[in-house]
Each structure stands twice: as C-alpha cells, then as structure tokens.
Amino acid sequence: MNLETFTLFNFWSSPLLATTAEAESSSLILAGVLLSLAVIYLASKAGGELCARINLPPVLGELVFGVMVGVSVLHLLMFAEAGEDGSHSLIMNLLQATSPMGSTTFSHVFEAQSEVLSVLAEIGVVVLLFEIGLESDLKELLKVGIQSTVVAVIGVITPFVLGTTGLMLLFGTPAIPAIFAGAALTATSIGITAKVLAEMQRLNTREGQIIVGAAVIDDVLGxxxxxxxAGLARDGQVVVSDVVYLVISAAAFFIGAIWIGRLLNPLFVQLVNHMRTRGQVLLSALFFALILSYISATIHLEAILGAFAAGLVLAETEKREELQRQVAPVADVLMPVFFVIVGARTDISVLNPFVPENREGLIMASFLIVVAIVGKVLTGLGVFGQPGINRLAIGVGMVPRGEVGLVFAAIGAATGALSDALNAAIIVMVILTTFLAPPLLRWAFSLSEESATTDPASLSGNISEPVLVESERLQSELVKPEIQ
Structure with a gap:
C-alpha cells in the first residue's frame, strides 16, 4: 500500500470508526441510565413502603434507601461530580463485563450517565415544586406572606449569626471559613419539607402555607x-451591585410572573379548550412551567422558583383539579429520582468516629447540628396574630438542608474557603438535618392533634352535643299531647 492509498484509507475509515464508537458509547450510556433508573425505582418503593408501614414519611425511606444504593454502601449509584472515576460503580463494572470498553470510553460513559441522572433529578424537583404550587392557594399564601417573610428572615439571620460567631469563638475558625459555614446553615430544602407536608395532607393548613412560603423566600435569600x-471567599470582598441585582431580579421575577400569569389565565383555558389532541392540558401547563423555570434559571435564581410560580398561577384556573390528576403520575415517575439521588450522593463515612481525620469535623458538626436545629425552630416564634397555630411545626419544617446545604459545602470546598474538617462538619450537619426533619415534622404535628383531643373545651363540646339532642327529643315528646 503506497502513501496515497494509506492516506485515502485513513480519510474514509476514521470518521466511520468514530461514528461507530460514538454509537456504541451512546448505547452504553442509555443502558447505564436505564439500569440506574431501575435501581432508583426499586430503592424508592422499598424504602417508601417500609416507612409507610411503620408510620414514618415515605420520603425518609427514599432518602435512606438512596444512601444504601449510593456511594456509602452498595456503590450502585455513583456520580462523577463527586470526584468518582466510575471504577467503584457496580453498574459501570457490569457494563464493562458485558461490553468491554477502553479507559476513555469508560470515563465518557460514566460521566454522561452521571450527568443524565443529575438532570433527571433536577427535573424531578422542578415537577415537585410545580405540583406543590398547584396544591397551594395563592390567596391563602398571600395572607400569610408577611408571616412567611418574617419566618424566612429569622431562619436566615439566627443560624448564620449563631454559627459564624460560635465557630470563631469556640473553635478559633478564621472569619471567612466561619462565614461560609454560617451561610450553609441558612439553607432550607423546600423539596423535602413540601413532600412531607403533602404526604401528611398538611400542605393547605396555616402551618403548611407559612412553611412553604417561608421556604420559597428562604431559597431566594439563600x-x-x-x-x-462566595465572592468574599474568592476575592476577599463583596460586590454590592451583584447583591442588589439578585434582590431586584428575584422580587421582579416572582411578582411579575404571578401578575402576568393571572392576566393570561383566561387565554390558557380558552386555548386548551380548543385543542383536540391528547394531553393538551398537561403539556400546555408543563410548557408554561418550564418556560418560567428557564427564565428563573437564566437570571441566576433557582429553576424551582419558576415552577412554583407557574403552579400557583394555574391553580387559579378551572383546570386545576384536572391538572392535578394529570401531573400526579409525572411526579410519581420523576420525584423518586430526586430523593433517591440526594441519599445516594450522601457519604456517611464522614460520620465514622474511629477515623482520626473525622473527629475534629464531628466535634464541629455537633455544634453545627445544634445551631441548625435551634436556629430554624426559633423561626416559629416569628409567627404573630395566629392563635392556636403550631409554631413548633413551622420551625421544624424549616430544618432540613438537603441538596441546598450540599451546594454550599461543594462551593466552599471548590473555592478553598473550607478546611477538610469544616467541610466534613457541614456535610454531617446536612445529612442529619435532612434525615431528622421528616419524623420530627410528623411528631410536631402530632402534638397539636393530641392537645386538640385533650382540650377541655373540645371535650365539653363532645359531651354537650348528645345532651342537647336528648333534651330536644324530650321537649318534643312533651309538646306532642298538647298539639293533639
């Protein structure tokens, strides 16, 4: 073969080989995602059913079983974002055994699979907040708007101040790392709290509306x-213009989205009524929710804020009940991905006290956990003019940090602001507040139920009703002869 023929052969064969390799890689990525989803759904149902049978929130089972199939125990679900290379992933090893891959292809498949699962988890929480918005009442939410704002502000300031000053005074932590850790304490995972409230059918109570409203505001403040x-850790200074931009854009987006959405509600209903294709209500609503989520994300806010706003707007249309029925199966498919992955990403090895490197972090974590719980529980004291309301439940509902707290820890570690011990302490705090919040929330609501059943006023009411009925019967019998 001469040089010209060899060059021509390479010219034609290389793209063909590349195309074949890409097709094989895409096939393996799909296989890995499908197998991962099978594991997620199995873990979700097993954990959820177990917790439901022992009177615990099913979401807690999804988180716990997520830990079991994740990086801490079985290594079925592993993620490239956490620094893994895929060599410990049982799913990737199974793919390698059935379809041998080179090291480059192996890494590409693992990274792509991780990214797809992460995107599905984010879409899951977007759908969750859209459903929560549909189940919420905008008018009731506006009624508790001031209450929710007060609760959110207290829930940000209190743990931040306590955490930052405590780390500096008790542990001698430098100012910037202490501020970053204090900031991580301000987070609230609206997804976890909202799911628990929905499972307990407490979402539309006064407590539920205040918690959801405060969690949304807390998300913006966070x-x-x-x-x-982050700017302080990176540059040693705060850019005031960036802060002002975030405040104005958050307020303008949320108020503007709801105002414009309410104006367009009649058009939405009219458009849907004229459609004749299958899924017209669901797809039109999801289009609206995704557009608002996109706008929210592009102005550097959370996409879930846009989804929640869309749900609130569409909840005021005549299509609300129909839409709730149609969104429920979509949420059932996507929400477990989010909750199981939150658990799967949790590395509980940082809780091992027998590892010397963990001990300093565990001591700091003990302090952060106390501050994290107390700082949020105190938010219930900010509720005023609401006689008989369960302030403890409101405070406990703000406790879980979830994926939001892990974002703070990841950014802190990436900027170099956090030491290994302090980073581990934040992760431990996030783990325990996330897992403790669901049972604590159920316990807090059970206290109000017990007080209602043992209230002397309620007991006297229960006794007097049959007495009144009996007296009325006797009076009617006495009157009958006279009438005759």
Missing part, C-alpha cells in the same frame, strides 16, 4: 447569601 460569601 441564593443571595451564597453569592455574597
């Missing part, structure tokens, strides 16, 4: 705090 401390 983004602002994160932007401030």
């Amino acid at each position: 983004i602002i705090v994160l932007a401030v401390v």
Whole structure:
C-alpha cells in the first residue's frame, strides 16, 4: 500500500470508526441510565413502603434507601461530580463485563450517565415544586406572606449569626471559613419539607402555607447569601451591585410572573379548550412551567422558583383539579429520582468516629447540628396574630438542608474557603438535618392533634352535643299531647 492509498484509507475509515464508537458509547450510556433508573425505582418503593408501614414519611425511606444504593454502601449509584472515576460503580463494572470498553470510553460513559441522572433529578424537583404550587392557594399564601417573610428572615439571620460567631469563638475558625459555614446553615430544602407536608395532607393548613412560603423566600435569600460569601471567599470582598441585582431580579421575577400569569389565565383555558389532541392540558401547563423555570434559571435564581410560580398561577384556573390528576403520575415517575439521588450522593463515612481525620469535623458538626436545629425552630416564634397555630411545626419544617446545604459545602470546598474538617462538619450537619426533619415534622404535628383531643373545651363540646339532642327529643315528646 503506497502513501496515497494509506492516506485515502485513513480519510474514509476514521470518521466511520468514530461514528461507530460514538454509537456504541451512546448505547452504553442509555443502558447505564436505564439500569440506574431501575435501581432508583426499586430503592424508592422499598424504602417508601417500609416507612409507610411503620408510620414514618415515605420520603425518609427514599432518602435512606438512596444512601444504601449510593456511594456509602452498595456503590450502585455513583456520580462523577463527586470526584468518582466510575471504577467503584457496580453498574459501570457490569457494563464493562458485558461490553468491554477502553479507559476513555469508560470515563465518557460514566460521566454522561452521571450527568443524565443529575438532570433527571433536577427535573424531578422542578415537577415537585410545580405540583406543590398547584396544591397551594395563592390567596391563602398571600395572607400569610408577611408571616412567611418574617419566618424566612429569622431562619436566615439566627443560624448564620449563631454559627459564624460560635465557630470563631469556640473553635478559633478564621472569619471567612466561619462565614461560609454560617451561610450553609441558612439553607432550607423546600423539596423535602413540601413532600412531607403533602404526604401528611398538611400542605393547605396555616402551618403548611407559612412553611412553604417561608421556604420559597428562604431559597431566594439563600441564593443571595451564597453569592455574597462566595465572592468574599474568592476575592476577599463583596460586590454590592451583584447583591442588589439578585434582590431586584428575584422580587421582579416572582411578582411579575404571578401578575402576568393571572392576566393570561383566561387565554390558557380558552386555548386548551380548543385543542383536540391528547394531553393538551398537561403539556400546555408543563410548557408554561418550564418556560418560567428557564427564565428563573437564566437570571441566576433557582429553576424551582419558576415552577412554583407557574403552579400557583394555574391553580387559579378551572383546570386545576384536572391538572392535578394529570401531573400526579409525572411526579410519581420523576420525584423518586430526586430523593433517591440526594441519599445516594450522601457519604456517611464522614460520620465514622474511629477515623482520626473525622473527629475534629464531628466535634464541629455537633455544634453545627445544634445551631441548625435551634436556629430554624426559633423561626416559629416569628409567627404573630395566629392563635392556636403550631409554631413548633413551622420551625421544624424549616430544618432540613438537603441538596441546598450540599451546594454550599461543594462551593466552599471548590473555592478553598473550607478546611477538610469544616467541610466534613457541614456535610454531617446536612445529612442529619435532612434525615431528622421528616419524623420530627410528623411528631410536631402530632402534638397539636393530641392537645386538640385533650382540650377541655373540645371535650365539653363532645359531651354537650348528645345532651342537647336528648333534651330536644324530650321537649318534643312533651309538646306532642298538647298539639293533639
């Protein structure tokens, strides 16, 4: 073969080989995602059913079984974002055994599979917040708007101040790492709290509306705090213009989205009524929710804020009940992906006290956990003018940090602001507040139920009703002869 023929052969064969390799890689990525989803759904149902039978929130089972199939125990679900290379993933090893891959292809498949699962998890929480918005009442939410704002502000300031000053005074932590850790304490995972409230059918109670409203505001405040401390850690200074931009854009987006959405509600209903294709209500609503989520994400807010706003707007249309029925199966498919992956990403090895490197972090974590719980429980004291309301439940509902707290820890570690011990302490705090919040929330609501059943006023009411009925019967019998 001469040089010209060899060059021509390479010219034609290389793209063909590349195309074949890409097709094989895509096939393996799909296989890995499908197998991962099978594991996620099995873990979700097993954990959820077990917790439901022992009177615990099913979401807790999804988180616990997520830990079991994740990086801590079985290594079925592993993620490239956490620094893994895929060599410990049982799913990737199974793919390698059935379809041998080179090291480059192996890494590409693992990274792509991780990214797809992460995107599905984010879509899952977007659908969750859209469903929560549909189940919420905008008018009731506006009624508790001031209450929710007060609760959210207290829930940000209290743990931040306690955490930052405590780390500096008790542990001698430098200012910037202490501020970053304090900022991580301000987060609230609206996804976890909202799911528990929905499972307990408490979402539309006064407590539920205040918790959801405060968690949404807390999310916005958390983004602002994160932007401030990240800039402080990176540059040693805070850019005031960035903070002002976030505040104005958050307020303008949320108010504007709801105002414009309410104006367009009649058009939405009219458009849907004229459609004749299958799924017209669901797909039109999801289109609206995804557009608002996209706008929210592009202005550096959380996409879930847009989804929640879309749900609130469409909940005021005549299609609300129909839409709730149609969104439920979609949520059932996507929400477990989010909750199981939150658990799967949790590395509980940082809780091992027998590892010397963990001990300093565990001591700091003990302090952060106390501050994390107390700082949020105190938010219930900010509720005023609401006689008989369960302030403890409101405070406990703000406790879980979930994936939001892990974002703070990841950014802190990436900027170099956190030491290994302090980073581990934040992760431990996030793990325990996430897993403790669901049973604590159920316990807090059970206290109000017990007090209602043992209230002397309620007991006297229960006794007097049959007495009144009996007296009325006797009076009617006495009157009968006279009438005759």
